[in-house]
Amino acid sequence: MCEVHCVRLRPSPQYPPFGVRWDHHLRRPMDQASYPPGRLEVSEDENGVSQVVLHSPRRASARISLYGGQVRSWKTERGEELLFTSCKAIFKPPVAVRGGIPICCINVLCDFLIKFGNHVSVEQHGFVRNRIWVIDENPAPLQPTDSSTGNASIDLVYKSIDDDLRFWPHCFELRLRVILSVDGFLTLISRVRNVDCKPFSFSFAYHTYFSVSDISEVRVEGLETLDYLDNLLHRERFTDQGEAITFESEVDRVYVSTSDTVGVSDHEKKRTFVIKKKGLPDVVVWNPWDKKSKAITDFGKDEYKHMLCVDAAATENSITQKPGEEWTGRVELSVTKTRN
Numbered sequence: 408m409c410e411v412h413c414v415r416l417r418p419s420p421q422y423p424p425f426g427v428r429w430d431h432h433l434r435r436p437m438d439q440a441s442y443p444p445g446r447l448e449v450s451e452d453e454n455g456v457s458q459v460v461l462h463s464p465r466r467a468s469a470r471i472s473l474y475g476g477q478v479r480s481w482k483t484e485r486g487e488e489l490l491f492t493s494c495k496a497i498f499k500p501p502v503a504v505r506g507g508i509p510i511c512c513i514n515v516l517c518d519f520l521i522k523f524g525n526h527v528s529v530e531q532h533g534f535v536r537n538r539i540w541v542i543d544e545n546p547a548p549l550q551p552t553d554s555s556t557g558n559a560s561i562d563l564v565y566k567s568i569d570d571d572l573r574f575w576p577h578c579f580e581l582r583l584r585v586i587l588s589v590d591g592f593l594t595l596i597s598r599v600r601n602v603d604c605k606p607f608s609f610s611f612a613y614h615t616y617f618s619v620s621d622i623s624e625v626r627v628e629g630l631e632t633l634d635y636l637d638n639l640l641h642r643e644r645f646t647d648q649g650e651a652i653t654f655e656s657e658v659d660r661v662y663v664s665t666s667d668t669v670g671v672s673d674h675e676k677k678r679t680f681v682i683k684k685k686g687l688p689d690v691v692v693w694n695p696w697d698k699k700s701k702a703i704t705d706f707g708k709d710e711y712k713h714m715l716c717v718d719a720a721a722t723e724n725s726i727t728q729k730p731g732e733e734w735t736g737r738v739e740l741s742v743t744k745t746r747n
């Protein structure tokens with residue numbers, strides 16, 4: 408029994424508080440004043456869809472496609488890819504891309520009280536991940552913490568169109584800001600605005616496919632003793648009894664009312680992903696394992712071993728907005744080296 412895994416994650420150099428940059432080279436909070444600005448490039452992918460690449464002054468990078476507003480790649484300053492993408496992923500509309508960070512929002516079935524992850528449907532994760540977004544030319548001003556020297560950022564927006572009313576009978580605007588910091592931290596801030604004349608409800612998840620060495624070497628920390636809804640058992644509610652979560656078979660759970668920091672440690676790679684979130688009370692943990700992944704056409708053989716989805720989410724209770732209201736959900740992802 409390892410005590411450190413039985414407690415909620417506390418602020419520390421490994422898990423610094425939200426917005427505090429830890430300089431892992433100098434082992435102290437980062438002084439950002441000394442860095443030049445980050446930069447961005449806009450180009451087209453092989454299917455003619457625009458994409459944006461953010462570069463940090465220390466050479467970390469993130470690539471965001473306007474197809475789904477989806478982060479497709481996030482690399483360290485050494486060029487190591489941190490996100491999983493299936494070798495069988497399909498990159499053409501209308502299919503969602505298997506990997507990266509799909510934005511799962513505006514669940515078609517939400518208004519009918521069937522919640523996120525609980526129903527087999529093409530659109531169970533919402534349709535915005537299958538739509539072409541645009542660059543937001545007039546984004547809201549950056550928050551003080553977002554404008555730190557050395558950050559690179561991009562603002563995207565998806566505004567619902569008449570055709571979307573076939574899937575979801577409300578008008579909305581969904582904005583996404585992606586920020587890559589000097590040290591390669593990736594922050595995603597989403598805002599959903601109700602531009603309809605009636606209230607609406609929706610669920611949300613940053614469906615984050617982390618790349619891992621081997622799923623059997625991975626543990627998720629920070630969800631111990633919490634309640635979860637088991638998607639494999641009709642969303643029945645259980646209380647986690649164990650220490651950190653480890654993986655020996657298919658897992659598809661929604662941990663509810665979690666703390667705002669969760670860690671995903673990869674023993675073999677000696678690294679820990681740190682997920683910090685705001686406005687997103689739940690965490691979805693998903694690995695399809697062998698049998699389920701064989702049934703998914705855009706999943707390669709044995710690829711389940713090298714991915715784990717840990718999503719900052721709002722799914723147990725949908726978010727309800729009146730006309731004119733705006734909701735914000737934010738996640739910050741970073742990776743630290745561990746010594747074990």
Ligand SMILES: O=P(O)(O)OC[C@H]1O[C@@H](O)[C@H](O)[C@@H](O)[C@@H]1O
Nearest residue numbers: 524531532614638659660691693
């Ligand atoms: O194939 P999709 O729509 O991307 O979903 C993948 C998985 O995503 C997880 O978040 C859900 O909990 C699972 O139930 C689901 O199977």
